Amino acid sequence: MLTKSQIKLITSLAQKKNRTKEGLFVVEGIKGIGEFLNSSLDLYKLYTTGADFGVASEQVVAISEQELKKISTLKTPNTALALFRIPNPQPIENGGLIVALDDLRDPGNLGTIIRLCDWFGVKDLVCSSATVDCFNSKVVQATMGSLTRVNITYLDLPSFLKNVQSEVFGTFMEGANVYSQTLPTKGVLVMGNEANGISSEIEQLVKSKLSIPRYGNLQATESLNVATATAIFLSEFRRGK
Structure with a gap:
């Protein structure tokens, strides 16, 4: 179940200043979340209505479809929403x-x-x-x-x-x-x-x-x-x- 503080955090990330402050950003949908989970980026928290992404249970929050609608920016929310940590930029390669x-x-x-x-x-x-x-x-x-x-x-x-x-x-x-x-x-x-x-x-x-x-x-x-x-x-x- 979502807490008020979780809802406040997630919805606040719609603004750049809060993404910068918290060091977090939002990814929505099964395919998108899967791509990020298969990358080097760090998962902070996963909110899902039931899809199994194979991540540690302490990082998963089970929510209802109604709760997903409260935190989603999509007109038709897609099963899950995840918060990932914003990565540090890497050095620019000047050879290409x-x-x-x-x-x-x-x-x-x-x-x-x-x-x-x-x-x-x-x-x-x-x-x-x-x-x-x-x-x-x-x-x-x-x-x-x-x-x-x-x-x-x-x-x-x-x-x-x-x-x-x-x-x-x-x-x-x-x-x-x-x-x-x-x-x-x-x-x-x-x-x-x-x-x-x-x-x-x-x-x-x-x-x-x-x-x-x-x-x-x-x-x-x-x-x-x-x-x-x-x-x-x-x-x-x-x-x-």
């Missing part, structure tokens, strides 16, 4: 392709980009301090477990780009056609904010500007969704590998 996000704000976009990094073998994702928190419950859901396999670091993005050893690529409407470029296996690919693109400060640090050409007859579409654009760019970076 890195994706950098300049003030991305939409949780769904960030979650999809984390999945794309996992799919295309990008080990490190670096984010400006104003980018949405990767432990936001909507981001966690959207990653479908990929959050456990991508090293995500929040940092001062201009300082990072000034000191990085590899070439910095940026995505712009007026950049060079990505389909006609010979792209390296090592570098930093910067993706910009959904509304404003890459900021002027970061633009000054970009060595190579890339774009995805428009092929429609009218060419009236303003821009691509940032997660869709990331998929295309990563595919091109990996195509010649």
Whole structure:
């Protein structure tokens, strides 16, 4: 049975300041929880209506479906909710392709980009301090477990780009056609904010500007969704590998 203090703790984790204070984040659903249990992340507590995850009994709290609805952020709660400890960031590997996000704000976009990094073998994702928190419950859901396999670091993005050893690529409407470029296996690919693109400060640090050409007859579409654009760019970076 859930206690009032447990409900208060779980619901408080909807806010970043409380996730940071408690060092915990929420994972929901059988598949998602299973992915995190199979990773190196530490389980704090598991609340379940009956599913057996094979974890130590002292970490499990049996709850009813009504209680699950009280603590879930989903419209249709899925059997279980777990709290995991937020891991410490690992050192960034500079020997491969890195994706950098300049003030991305939409949780769904960030979650999809984390999945794309996992799919295309990008080990490190670096984010400006104003980018949405990767432990936001909507981001966690959207990653479908990929959050456990991508090293995500929040940092001062201009300082990072000034000191990085590899070439910095940026995505712009007026950049060079990505389909006609010979792209390296090592570098930093910067993706910009959904509304404003890459900021002027970061633009000054970009060595190579890339774009995805428009092929429609009218060419009236303003821009691509940032997660869709990331998929295309990563595919091109990996195509010649």
